[in-house]
Amino acid sequence: MKAMILAAGFGTRLFPLTIDRTKPAIPFLGKPLVGYVAEYIARFGFKEIVVNLHHQPDSVIRALGDGSAFGVHIEYSLEEPEILGTAGALDNARHLLGDEAFLIVNGKIISDIDITAAVETHRRSNAIATMVLKPNIKRERFTVVETAEGYVTAFGGMAEPLTEVEIRDTDQLPRSPLMFTGIHILEPRVFDYIPKGQFSDIVSNIYRPALADGEKIAAHITDGNWYELSTIPRYLDISLAMMVDQSVFTGKGCSISSESSVRDSVIWDDVTIEAGSALYRTIVADGVVIRKGEHFENSAIVRADMVRNCDEIPEKSLKGYFQGENFIVPFG
Template structure:
């Protein structure tokens, strides 16, 4: 399995730290956020990782090299001055990701989840990781049903999408019909989010999921980065 790490965002909520450093290269626990992912991906047996970049994208190659230090082969994709968003980022990366299911992880989250717990292939179009709702997102995103299916319909308690999942390329097959005639969809390359495609697949019963009850942090603000750094420093010395 190959993996894609979303690393193209501007990190506007993280300013002023991201004025000079892209968010996935900010340091927590003595290493860049993205390095924690690369270690876990390598430990799960993944050998090829695509990293999409935009904001301050020229910093990734000097920081990460070719991935050999983790036993990985890295492919950096520069999306240009305007990030393609999550759905557009996957679409743009498909030539490198290939036809098999691939793992996707947001570059600005930290978790103790072992990626080896994810399935090699989802039963449907996607298999996503859900976590308990953090304070900044109390409503959550999706419902994890007892049969393992994930839904966006109903009044049951919701969990938060962790920014981690295994996807089949086919989830993008009908992206134009799902996204509609938006300005981003007309851009070249197209710019659009993944969430509408996920909800479309959920409505067809084609998204499964798992709940991760361990540590997970959306490192979205300087305060949350500082808190994570202190936790990791205390744990790892």
């Protein structure tokens, strides 16, 4: 069974960390995020992998190469001139995926979910696809997936936070809604639902019509660890949660003064932090210099020249400001 990693997105909510690379290519604790995904699925025997590309494709190719560093063999599927969406991406890569069931994994997740168990669920289900679902205990803003007797029945709206009454009445807490992990197994007949040569989405253009046609979509529900790195605060929180016996991660070629204060932060490569400066809960991107006396917290920092020279600042990105040689993005 082949696998496909979706890596074509723009990463607008991670801007400016994605100013010179796409989201799956950003570094995460010393290796590209998409490299973690490749290693993750390789542990379950998936060695032949397709990776789709669109936005800043060279950044993904530089991060992954031929895949040998991550124990896999990679073929690339380029989407141009326009991005094709999650369903259109499959059709564009159909010639690479073959004629058997295949695995799809989002290129922006960190997880230890047992994919072998999900594949076994799929093989027993006689379904067109199997979605790997997880209880949304924190009621984060993910689409609610409704299920019954082991199968998906519908897709709802976004999960809503618990009300104050529900929080107080702990004996009557409602069941956590289920959310999609971005991991699924699909049969080749899903291609029958994909409109050719245009932007299309797996849920809207494959799963909803398939359910309407009486097809089965199996639900594999897991409580495995799963993290999605789609925003700057998520990126920092998950990085800190996964650090072992340390509160600061430092990349290659950095110079950090012993007379500076750096706590709960992620430092990328070739960063200089001078004496008398202080960082708390801060992400510092490649090549940034933190000058003496500068103090930052709850911020992402990139070089100002990168922002000044970029074509446009994405509308969905957090607002930032210029300070000297740097561009600072505060976050709550």
